[in-house]
Amino acid sequence: MTRKKTEIWIDTNIIIYALRTNKDFSPQARQLITAAAEGEYMLKVSPIIVSECVFVLMGKQFNVKKAQVKEALTSFINLKGIECEEKAVIEEALDQFSKKRIDFVDAYLAAHAKAITPAHVITLNVKDFLKLGVTVQTPIELMDIKPNT
CATH class of the missing domain: 3.40.50.1010 (5'-nuclease)
Incomplete structure (x- = not known):
């Protein structure tokens, strides 16, 4: 045994x-x-x-x-x-992180969202997530609210 x-x-x-x-x-x-x-x-x-x-x-x-x-x-x-x-997610995050001007945590969140779904991220840092193949919105866009002016 x-x-x-x-x-x-x-x-x-x-x-x-x-x-x-x-x-x-x-x-x-x-x-x-x-x-x-x-x-x-x-x-x-x-x-x-x-x-x-x-x-x-x-x-x-x-x-x-x-x-x-x-x-x-x-x-x-x-x-x-x-x-x-989450080995596949980590490998994807490390790959994206190494190729793009993004930090590892953002790469991980995007890879995690794609693997687990929904591949949809709410952030105030839209530009980085647009590079990562996920749907991305700001809170204002999601909730259809007017920003403070």
Whole structure:
């Protein structure tokens, strides 16, 4: 009888230190990833963790470019032993984020809306969502109200 893998949610720092080099923390993170790949664990990743990884990797400490962030995180969530919630949505969001002048959260919301439906977003930031293939309106347009003048 095969033993069920231990499922564990991982935090942003596990991913960051698996992807980047830190003498204190990278060995631990990479050892955990290896153990998961060998079938000992199933490491679960939440979309909010992916979002934080994007923010951290692009921040002052690492200053990673969008295309490299997309490549690194897409590769990570496809590793054996890694299970990412809404994986197809995350992959679409990372792809759109890397190609367009938009932030990851907007790309994620659009990808999520298309996958889960309705593909309809209400925002005050219409221009970014028009790039992402969803129906987009402002609150004024949705509710047919007159703006304050």
